[in-house]
Amino acid sequence: MTTSSIPNETQDGDSGEPPRPSIVDRIFGNQFVLLGLLLTLLGWVAFTRIWLFVLIVAIVASVFLHEMGHFLMAKRNGMKVTEFFIGFGPRVWSFRRGETEYGLKLVPAGAYVRIIGMHGLEEIDETDEETRTYRAQSYWRRMPVVLAGPVVNIVLGLLLLVVVFAGFGQPSKDKWKIDTVSSGSAAASAGLQPGDRIIAFNGQPVGAFDDFTTIVRAQGGSSGELTVQRGDEELIIPARIGWSLNADGARALQPLVPGDRVTKVGDVSVSSYAEMQAALQRFIGPVTITFDRNDRAFTTTVDGPIAMPVDGYRGFLGVSPSSVLVHAGIVQATGQAFQAFGDTVVGSVQGMGRIFSPSGISKLASQVANGGSSDSSSDSSVEPVNSGSASSSGSGSSTSSNVDRPMSLLGIVNVGTQLGEQAGWAGVLALLATVNIFLGLINLVPILPFDGGHIAVATYEEIRSRISGRAYRVDMAKLMPVTYIVVLLMVGLFASTLYLDAVDPVKLSP
DSSP states (O other): OOOOOOOOTTTSSOOOOOOOHHHHHHHOOOOHHHHHHHHHHHHHHHHHHHHHHHHHHHHHHHHHHHHHHHHHHHHHTTEEEEEEEEEEEEEEEHHHHHHHEEEEEEEEEEEEEETTSSSSSSSOOOOHHHHSSSSSSOHHHHHHHHHHHHHHHHHHHHHHHHHHHIOOEEEEEEEEEEEEEEETTTHEEEHTTTTTTEEETTTEEOOOOHHHHHHHHHHTTOOEEEEEEEEEEEEEEEEEEEEEEHHHHHHHHTTTTOOOEEEEEEEHHHOHHHHHHHHHOOOOOOEEEEEEETEEEEEEEEEEOOOEEEEEEEEEOEEEEEEEEEOOHHHHHHHHHEEEEEEEEHHHHHHHHHTTTTTHHHHHHHHHHTTSSSOOOOOOOOOOSSSSHHHHHHHSBBBSSGGSOOOOOOHHHHHHHHHHHHHHHHHHHHHHHHHHHHHHHHHHHHHHTSSHHHHHHHHHHHHHHHHHHHHHOOHHHHHHHHHEEEHHHHHHHHHHHHHHHHHSSSOOOO
């Protein structure tokens, strides 16, 4: 007797029913779940770190407006746009209107549009090929499409600069006030306070902070009178200018560096350069010295006796400046914005040149290999007296030597968050202006896959067409190797900077 084999769920092979989707598939395949996750994450960021939320939204908006420029010009010039999405990765939510699908993807790291025939390698429906593709359009119809994105970012950057200068003001070149007072310094002893404006020293008017610094450095160890504006009062405050080592003094007392101030030689406290000179002459053999560096106490050991140079010091008051903001009218602010725009363009071009130069690539590779940059002023023979007592001098700049390296999106958001906490909207908008201008400029680089690459290809095609008297189109397949190399370089730069920004983030002093 024979029996037929009846498939069932306990047997190997096809059960006749489709396999049940896994939990991961059910989560990432459900648009409502993904949308809920994304909104929950953004809500948590907004609740816990508002400036981080502002930076994320602002940067996504900048890229979105860039792509919106491409989208609107492509539509206006009769090209077919099949997709317009914010973000990348799994699709969270989308809808179709006409021939275009609009939507949101899980990773809010930008936006993109898909214009058919843009890259020349895709297969296009015959009904669209001759009339609706990017590559079928004339030169003068293609140019606005590729230029629109960078132009939007550059114009947005200029507008943000006008808002900053007109609405928040520009730092005055010759007016400043005290931001921080170093503990134990001459300024602290004299009773100077954050917010004070030093107007004159010994009756001599002082302008910019650098000019005041020059006066103070020449007065080390001397007494004088500071004219100070405190609120509505003008005070005369007597002060004895402190001191710190200059380059000659630091050279004689290595591993100390210019700006260090010795407070003890052995167990002997010293309050002046002359006392330190005398103490170093008395000790024979190894002696521990204690010194201040950026408001931190350190110790190191040197071999005495040491003959210090007579002029191995400079005056040191112990204050750091913050700028006094000067507001401008719209016309003046617009002029200042164009000047700042020019400075940003020059700085961006020079920066890109440094990054992609052999020395810049070598430096970046070295930083990655070393796990980030280190403080060049540190020395293994110098130890902090109390590592928990660090406080910034408040210079308003980066406390890390990594400030001059390229930054990833993570680094930009990190710096922007710190600027928001320290300078508020003025700092954040100024950073966003710079980001938009740079985004517009880098997209004009005449290499694929940047917009500038499409401009270069279209311009070459137009010149060849005019010379030959018939339409000419570049074989995009031949340019793909160059495009892949550029993409690989950009991916390498992105990965390197992302790694450095994760392990050695730039920190701005308050």
